Amino acid sequence: MSRFFAGIDIGSLATKAVVIDDSREILGRAVTYTGANNRASARKVLEQAVEDAGLKPDDIQRITATGYGRENVPFAHERVSEITCHARGNHHLIPEASTILDIGGQDSKTIRIGPGGKVVNFAMNDRCAAGTGRFLEMVARALEVELSDVGRISEQATESARISSMCAVFAESEIVSLVSKGTPVPNILRGVHDSIASRAMILLRKVGVVAPVAMSGGVALNAGLIRALEERINSRIRVAQMPQLVGALGAALIGAERERAA
Amino acid sequence: MFEPILRDRRRQFGNMMDIAKSHAVAFPTATASSLSLKKLALVQSYFVHKTFEESTRVAYVGHHSPTEILAAMDVIPMNLESVSTMFIRMGATTPLRDTADANLFPRDICTTMRCAMGGALLDLLPSPELILSASYPCDSYAKLASLMRVLHPVPYYMIDIPRRRNDETIDFLAESLRLTAAQIEQDMGFRLDPANLRRAVEAKNRAIRAFDRLKETSRKRHSLALVALLTEIGMCSYWCEEEFVRLMEELADAEAGGDSTPAPTRGPRRRRVVWSGLIPFFSDELARYLQDECQIDIYLAHGMFYHQEPIDPDDPFRSIARNMASPYGIGEIDEWAVEQGVPDTFASYGIEGAIAFNHWGCRFLSSNNYFMRKVLESTGMPILEIESDLSDPENVSFAQVKNRLDAFVELLHENAA
Numbered sequence: 016m017s018r019f020f021a022g023i024d025i026g027s028l029a030t031k032a033v034v035i036d037d038s039r040e041i042l043g044r045a046v047t048y049t050g051a052n053n054r055a056s057a058r059k060v061l062e063q064a065v066e067d068a069g070l071k072p073d074d075i076q077r078i079t080a081t082g083y084g085r086e087n088v089p090f091a092h093e094r095v096s097e098i099t100c101h102a103r104g105n106h107h108l109i110p111e112a113s114t115i116l117d118i119g120g121q122d123s124k125t126i127r128i129g130p131g132g133k134v135v136n137f138a139m140n141d142r143c144a145a146g147t148g149r150f151l152e153m154v155a156r157a158l159e160v161e162l163s164d165v166g167r168i169s170e171q172a173t174e175s176a177r178i179s180s181m182c183a184v185f186a187e188s189e190i191v192s193l194v195s196k197g198t199p200v201p202n203i204l205r206g207v208h209d210s211i212a213s214r215a216m217i218l219l220r221k222v223g224v225v226a227p228v229a230m231s232g233g234v235a236l237n238a239g240l241i242r243a244l245e246e247r248i249n250s251r252i253r254v255a256q257m258p259q260l261v262g263a264l265g266a267a268l269i270g271a272e273r274e275r276a277a
Numbered sequence: 278m279f280e281p282i283l284r285d286r287r288r289q290f291g292n293m294m295d296i297a298k299s300h301a302v303a304f305p306t307a308t309a310s311s312l313s314l315k316k317l318a319l320v321q322s323y324f325v326h327k328t329f330e331e332s333t334r335v336a337y338v339g340h341h342s343p344t345e346i347l348a349a350m351d352v353i354p355m356n357l358e359s360v361s362t363m364f365i366r367m368g369a370t371t372p373l374r375d376t377a378d379a380n381l382f383p384r385d386i387c388t389t390m391r392c393a394m395g396g397a398l399l400d401l402l403p404s405p406e407l408i409l410s411a412s413y414p415c416d417s418y419a420k421l422a423s424l425m426r427v428l429h430p431v432p433y434y435m436i437d438i439p440r441r442r443n444d445e446t447i448d449f450l451a452e453s454l455r456l457t458a459a460q461i462e463q464d465m466g467f468r469l470d471p472a473n474l475r476r477a478v479e480a481k482n483r484a485i486r487a488f489d490r491l492k493e494t495s496r497k498r499h500s501l502a503l504v505a506l507l508t509e510i511g512m513c514s515y516w517c518e519e520e521f522v523r524l525m526e527e528l529a530d531a532e533a534g535g536d537s538t539p540a541p542t543r544g545p546r547r548r549r550v551v552w553s554g555l556i557p558f559f560s561d562e563l564a565r566y567l568q569d570e571c572q573i574d575i576y577l578a579h580g581m582f583y584h585q586e587p588i589d590p591d592d593p594f595r596s597i598a599r600n601m602a603s604p605y606g607i608g609e610i611d612e613w614a615v616e617q618g619v620p621d622t623f624a625s626y627g628i629e630g631a632i633a634f635n636h637w638g639c640r641f642l643s644s645n646n647y648f649m650r651k652v653l654e655s656t657g658m659p660i661l662e663i664e665s666d667l668s669d670p671e672n673v674s675f676a677q678v679k680n681r682l683d684a685f686v687e688l689l690h691e692n693a694a
C-alpha cells in the first residue's frame with residue numbers, strides 16, 4: 016500500500032503545498048496567499064493539495080514544513096530550511112543542475128548542490144529586499160501593470176533604463192522619475208530585470224557559478240529576468256514547470272526519505 | 278563643533294554609575310559564564326574604576342597599542358572599544374546611540390564606535406591625560422580618537438601602521454614608537470625610565486606565558502569556556518599591569534590543574550563550528566540557539582588564534598612594533614601566510630564548519646572573513662557569512678539570521694552523516 020507525504024512551504028508572499036507518494040510522484044499541489052495567519056494558510060493549502068491529490072487528510076503519513084513560517088505549523092512532523100528543500104526539490108526535477116538560484120518574496124538564495132541534491136554551499140541576500148519578488152511586486156504597482164505581465168512587457172524593450180540596485184524603496188522613486196521623463200515602460204522593466212540580475216550574480220559568484228544553473232521560486236516565471244540572467248552567465252537557465260512549488264516538493268521528498276530511514 | 282568637556286572624574290564616575298546601576302553586565306555566550314570569566318570581569322572592573330581616580334594617569338587607546346610604553350610611564354590604558362562593549366553588555370546602547378545620533382555622528386560608522394562617541398558626549402568617560410591611536414586594525418577608532426581630542430583637549434598621538442608588512446615595516450614602526458614615546462615625555466613630562474620599561478616588558482611576558490598556557494589547556498580539552506575566556510583576555514589592554522598578570526597566572530594554574538583530556542561535551546549529534554568575528558555583545562540569543570536548539574558547539578576564533586610574541590627586554594620597541602603590526606595579534610607578518618595556517622588550527626580543535634560574523638561598518642572583520650572564506654573554500658570546509666551587528670540590537674533580525682543558521686546546521690549534519 017502506497018504512503019503519502021506532504022510538504023508545505025510558507026513564504027512571505029505565498030504558501031505552497033505538494034503531496035507525493037512513495038514513488039516520489041507529485042499527486043497534488045496548491046498555492047495560496049500567506050496572509051497574516053501562517054497556521055490557517057498552511058492548513059488551507061494542505062487541505063487543497065490533499066484534495067487535488069484525491070486523498071483524505073488522514074492519508075498523509077508525514078508532513079514537512081519549510082519557509083519562513085515553518086515554525087508556525089504545529090501539525091508538521093518536522094521543519095527544514097527552504098535552502099535544503101530547494102536543493103532537494105530542484106535536484107529531483109532537474110538532476111543535472113549544479114547551481115540553484117531561488118528568488119523568493121523577500122530574499123534571494125544561491126545554492127551549490129552536490130550528489131543527491133545535498134547542499135554544498137549557499138549564500139543569501141542581506142538587509143535589503145531589492146532584487147526579490149517583493150521588489151518586482153512594488154515595481155509592477157508603480158508602473159500599473161500586472162505582476163504576471165512584467166516579463167512579457169520587458170521583452171518589448173528597445174533599451175535598458177538604468178536602475179540602481181541599492182535599495183528597493185529608492186528604486187521605486189527612480190522608476191517614478193523615469194516615468195515622468197517619458198521612459199517607455201518596457202525599457203524600465205528591462206532595467207529592473209538587469210538590476211535584479213546583477214544583484215543575483217553577486218550571490219551566484221559567492222557559491223561559484225557552475226552550469227547547469229536552475230532557477231526556482233515564483234520569480235522564475237518571469238521570462239524577462241531569465242533572459243537577463245542568461246546573458247550574464249552565458250548559459251541557459253533551467254526552470255522547472257512550476258518553480259514556485261520546488262521548496263514544498265523538496266520538503267515532501269525529505270519527509271519521504273526520513274520516513275524510509277526511520 | 279563640540280564644547281570641550283571639563284575634567285571632573287568624580288562627576289564622570291557618577292554619570293557612568295547612573296547608567297551602570299540600571300543594567301547588569303551579561304556574558305557573551307551561553308558557555309562563557311565560568312568562574313574564570315567572572316574573575317576576569319572583576320579585575321577589568323577594578324581597572325575601569327581606577328581610571329576614574331583623580332591621581333590616575335589615563336590614556337585613551339584602541340586595540341594594538343604600545344601598552345608596555347604606557348605602563349612604563351605609569352599610564353593606565355583605557356580601550357574605548359572595550360569600554361563601549363562594557364556599556365553594550367549592560368544593555369545601555371540606547372542612550373549612547375541616541376546621543377551619538379543626536380550629534381549627527383555618522384550612522385555608517387561601526388556601532389561600537391558610535392556607542393563610544395555617545396558615552397564620551399554623555400560625559401561617562403574619565404578625562405584622559407593623552408589620546409593614543411593607531412591606524413590599524415580599526416580605522417574607525419583612528420577617526421574617533423581624533424574627535425575625542427576635541428572633547429578632551431589633551432595631547433594626541435597617532436601611530437601609522439603601514440598596510441604592507443615586512444621587516445622594513447617593523448623598523449619604521451619601532452622608530453615611530455621611539456619618537457612617540459619621546460614626544461610624550463616632552464609634552465607630558467612622563468619619563469620613560471628604562472628600568473620601568475623593563476619591568477613592564479617582564480610583566481607582559483609573564484602575561485603572554487600565562488595566556489599561552491591557557492591556550493594549550495584549551496586546545497587539549499577542546500574547551501568552549503576556555504576559548505571564550507581567551508577571547509575576553511585578548512580584548513583586554515591591561516597585560517602589563519601586575520594585578521592583571523597575577524590573575525592570568527592564577528587562571529592558567531587553575532585551569533591546567535583540571536582534567537587535560539577533551540571534555541566529553543560532544544553528544545552524538547553535536548557538531549563543532551568556529552565563529553569568526555565576535556558574538557553580539559548585547560545578547561547571546563544566537564549562541565544559545567546554536568548550542569541548545571541546534572546541538573552546535575561554538576569555538577570563538579579570536580580566542581583560538583589570538584597570540585602575542587614575547588617582548589625582547591633588550592630591544593623592546595622592535596618586539597612591540599611586531600606585535601602591533603601583526604594581523605589580529607597572530608604574530609606573523611604576512612596575513613596570507615597566517616590564513617594558510619587556519620585549517621591546521623581548525624583541525625586541532627575538530628572544527629567542521631565556520632560562521633563568519635561581519636559587523637556592520639567594520640571593514641576589518643569583513644576583509645578578515647573574506648580571507649577566511651577564500652582559505653576554507655580550498656579545503657571544502659563550509660562557511661556561513663552573516664551580515665549583522667555586534668552592538669546595535671536594532672540592526673539585527675534574528676528571524677533573518679535564524680533561517681541561514683538552520684540551513685547551515687542542516688548542511689553540517691548532512692556532511693557528518
